[in-house]
Amino acid sequence: MAKWSRFNIVSVILGFGFLYLPIVLLVIFSFNESKLVTVWAGFSTRWYAQLWHNQSLLDAAWVTIRVALLSATCATVLGTLAALALVRYTRFRGRVLFSGMVYAPLVMPEVITGLSLLLLFVAVGLDRGFWTITLAHITFTMCFVAVVVQSRLLSFDQSIEEAALDLGATPVRTFFAITLPVIAPAVFSGWVLAFTLSLDDLVISSFTTGPGATTLPMKIYSQVRLGVTPEINAICTILIGVVAFGVLVASIVTKRRELQRERDERAAFAAIG
Amino acid sequence: MARIASAIASRLVIIVPYAWLLFFFLIPFFIVFRISLSQTVIAMPPYTPVFDLAGGLSGILEGMREFSVDNYVWLTEDVLYFNAYVSSLIIAAVSTFLTFLIGYPIAYGMAQAPRSIRPTLLMLVILPFWTSFLIRVYAWIAILKPEGLLNQFLITIGVIDQPLIILNTNWAIYIGIVYSYLPFMVLPIYSALEKMDHTLTEAAQDLGCTPITAFWRVTFPLSLAGVVAGCLLVFIPAVGEFVIPDLLGGSETLMIGKTLWNEFNSNRDWPVSSAVATILLLILVLPIVYFQNVQAKADSEGR
Numbered sequence: 302m303a304k305w306s307r308f309n310i311v312s313v314i315l316g317f318g319f320l321y322l323p324i325v326l327l328v329i330f331s332f333n334e335s336k337l338v339t340v341w342a343g344f345s346t347r348w349y350a351q352l353w354h355n356q357s358l359l360d361a362a363w364v365t366i367r368v369a370l371l372s373a374t375c376a377t378v379l380g381t382l383a384a385l386a387l388v389r390y391t392r393f394r395g396r397v398l399f400s401g402m403v404y405a406p407l408v409m410p411e412v413i414t415g416l417s418l419l420l421l422f423v424a425v426g427l428d429r430g431f432w433t434i435t436l437a438h439i440t441f442t443m444c445f446v447a448v449v450v451q452s453r454l455l456s457f458d459q460s461i462e463e464a465a466l467d468l469g470a471t472p473v474r475t476f477f478a479i480t481l482p483v484i485a486p487a488v489f490s491g492w493v494l495a496f497t498l499s500l501d502d503l504v505i506s507s508f509t510t511g512p513g514a515t516t517l518p519m520k521i522y523s524q525v526r527l528g529v530t531p532e533i534n535a536i537c538t539i540l541i542g543v544v545a546f547g548v549l550v551a552s553i554v555t556k557r558r559e560l561q562r563e564r565d566e567r568a569a570f571a572a573i574g
Numbered sequence: 575m576a577r578i579a580s581a582i583a584s585r586l587v588i589i590v591p592y593a594w595l596l597f598f599f600l601i602p603f604f605i606v607f608r609i610s611l612s613q614t615v616i617a618m619p620p621y622t623p624v625f626d627l628a629g630g631l632s633g634i635l636e637g638m639r640e641f642s643v644d645n646y647v648w649l650t651e652d653v654l655y656f657n658a659y660v661s662s663l664i665i666a667a668v669s670t671f672l673t674f675l676i677g678y679p680i681a682y683g684m685a686q687a688p689r690s691i692r693p694t695l696l697m698l699v700i701l702p703f704w705t706s707f708l709i710r711v712y713a714w715i716a717i718l719k720p721e722g723l724l725n726q727f728l729i730t731i732g733v734i735d736q737p738l739i740i741l742n743t744n745w746a747i748y749i750g751i752v753y754s755y756l757p758f759m760v761l762p763i764y765s766a767l768e769k770m771d772h773t774l775t776e777a778a779q780d781l782g783c784t785p786i787t788a789f790w791r792v793t794f795p796l797s798l799a800g801v802v803a804g805c806l807l808v809f810i811p812a813v814g815e816f817v818i819p820d821l822l823g824g825s826e827t828l829m830i831g832k833t834l835w836n837e838f839n840s841n842r843d844w845p846v847s848s849a850v851a852t853i854l855l856l857i858l859v860l861p862i863v864y865f866q867n868v869q870a871k872a873d874s875e876g877r
Contacts, residue, residue: 309683313695316680320702320756323713326723330716339722383591387873393588402595404866408807410814410858412831413851416838417602420848424605440598443591455873472580494704501706504816508838518708525708525821529715537709544704552697 324541331534348535358520358536364431365500365517372438373496379439380446380495381488387447388454406444414441415508422509429511437509438499445498446491453487483562486555493551497544603855610848611641645849655850658828659857665744665819665829666812669751673808674801676752677759681800684760685767696764703757711750711821718746718822742824750818755811759804766800767793799868806865810858830854 331349335342352358383403390396406414418437419429427433457480465475481488503518510519517540524533649655684695702710717723718741725737740746770793778788816831823829830850838847 305686305688309679309686311683312679313683313687316676316683316756316760317698319676319753320699323710323717323753324702324705326717327709327713339716339719339726379591379594382587383595386588386591390584390588395592398600399588399592399595400870401863401866402599403591404869405862406599408810408862408865410811410816410831410854412814412816412834413606413855416834416847416851417606418598420605420609420844421598421602436598440594443594447591451873473583497704501708503708504835518706521708521712522817525712525715529712529719533712537706537712540709541705544706545701548701548704 327534328538328541331531331538333531333534336531348531349539351532352535352539355532357515358517361515361517361520364514368431368435368438368506368516369496369499372435372442372499373492375435375439376443376495376499377446377488377492380443380491381450381484383443383447384450384454387451403444403447406441407448409441411502411504412508415505418505419508429509430514433509433511434506434514434516437505438495438502441502441505442495442498446488446495449491449494450484450487453484457483486558490551490555493547497547500540500544606848606855607852609845610645610852611643612845613642613644645845646853648846649849649853654828655830655833658830658833659853661828662813662815662830663857665747666751666809666815669748669755669812670805670809672748673752673755673759674805677756677804678763678801680756681760681763681767684764685770692768696761699757699760699764707754708817710754711817714746714750714753714822715741718749741822742827744823744827746822747819747827747829750822751808751812751815754818755808758807762803762807763797763800766797770796799872803865803868803872806861806868810861810865813858814854 330339330341332344332346333341334345334347383399386393387400387403393399415437418433418440422429422433422436461483462475462479465479466472470478501518502516503522506516507519507522510516517536521533521536524530680699684692684699687695715722719725720737720739720741722741724740725734728734729737740749774796775788775792778792779785783791814831814834815829816835819827819829819832820835823832834847834850834854837843837850
């Protein structure tokens with residue numbers, strides 16, 4: 302094993318410092334007593350207390366959470382199906398178009414996705430609001446789920462599926478009894494990813510929203526335009542905390558389940574051999 | 575019976591996501607294109623009606639006669655749009671290059687790290703990607719302001735005595751894009767470097783290469799696929815970026831995502847915004863298709 306040279310250590314540390322310093326500063330200044338976000342004037346949690354009295358903010362948070370829960374769940378189902386279609390069916394009519402439609406949204410500028418979805422909703426005469434935001438979020442997050450699940454499916458040992466089929470299980474039964482439990486950690490991290498992407502989205506939500514449906518990022522954006530305030534820092538800190546906690550729990554759960562499965566598989570092979 | 579049910583189920587695996595993406599991803603682009611050919615009117619929705627399907631074929635033909643390329647003519651006449659496209663491409667290209675310069679050493683350092691801490695490092699690179707884009711851009715305002723934290727710091731340690739003006743310039747946009755998209759650059763390069771066989775560089779060095787020549791002649795070419803994927807993942811969304819130029823850029827900063835947003839939200843000119851989006855999409859079609867090929871190739875190799 303090559304040793305970890307000083308140059309490499311320094312570049313990793315500098316890189317991570319660059320990635321984390323702005324977020325750390327934002328969190329620190331959310332506890333600032335002063336209304337100025339750049340001058341430290343002592344520790345205080347008053348900006349957090351103030352948030353609880355901001356009804357429109359709480360309403361926006363509630364809309365955002367509902368959209369994220371609903372869209373992440375639908376996107377996980379659709380994204381998992383898309384991943385299965387891509388990995389298990391290497392030949393079907395229009396496969397090139399299909400894989401293109403799965404990958405393109407990953408890089409598509411959000412203004413284009415947002416505008417095109419809005420024009421679709423107007424063309425079919427759908428009332429804009431909660432449901433249109435949810436549909437838009439399902440569409441762009443399902444592709445991220447598909448990519449996450451697909452990479453798990455590619456490293457999947459297909460022989461155990463074939464064994465189940467040989468033993469007479471139907472493909473549907475095989476999927477629920479064999480495939481799904483194995484890919485479950487990836488499906489779960491796909492869900493978490495879809496949830497946070499939906500939670501964070503500003504541009505696509507702004508295009509597809511209607512009267513009465515304001516999400517938290519839209520609220521934050523309209524306040525940021527008026528200037529930097531410790532109150533926004535406080536909301537952002539809460540959001541960062543929620544996401545960091547979710548990701549941490551997700552990664553621990555995933556890790557545990559994968560270890561458990563590896564142990565089971567080894568035990569099974571030992572029993573056979 | 576079960577066999578038929580299974581056959582239907584296996585069809586559905588393809589059909590359901592396929593139909594969803596056709597309806598919510600592909601068809602909307604045709605609607606955007608169609609509306610870019612219609613006239614602006616003061617109404618809701620603010621454009622002349624899209625052809626009436628109830629009118630059948632004759633209705634569609636009737637609608638086609640009303641197609642107008644006025645919006646595209648308008649885009650070519652106003653130099654503002656041309657400048658916005660060009661400056662978006664330049665800003666995205668410069669930022670992509672800067673992201674590469676910063677991202678490569680990080681990815682390289684991670685790939686050289688002891689195997690036991692690599693998953694933790696990987697987790698640390700991915701984590702900022704989960705926190706809101708908007709929040710991460712917002713965090714930079716307080717840092718880059720003339721009276722902000724960066725200037726306070728630099729003045730305190732005596733590097734400068736006048737605050738640097740960074741916020742509301744293109745530099746702030748570069749910093750914002752590099753910062754927001756860095757994980758997209760680091761991850762593909764890291765995964766290319768991590769897969770690499772270390773005996774190759776050892777062989778090169780045994781045969782007389784210096785470590786630096788070995789890097790340029792062996793390591794770097796082998797990581798090129800990751801570099802290309804990373805650059806596309808940064809460049810394509812950066813061209814259409816809205817939040818970063820809007821919050822960090824100045825009033826003179828022209829970027830097409832911002833122009834489209836203003837055309838749509840402030841001027842309420844849907845046909846012109848559709849034309850702007852159509853041309854943006856045409857500009858990006860080549861890099862997007864290239865990206866899809868890179869992805870599809872990576873998948874078939876993973877098989």
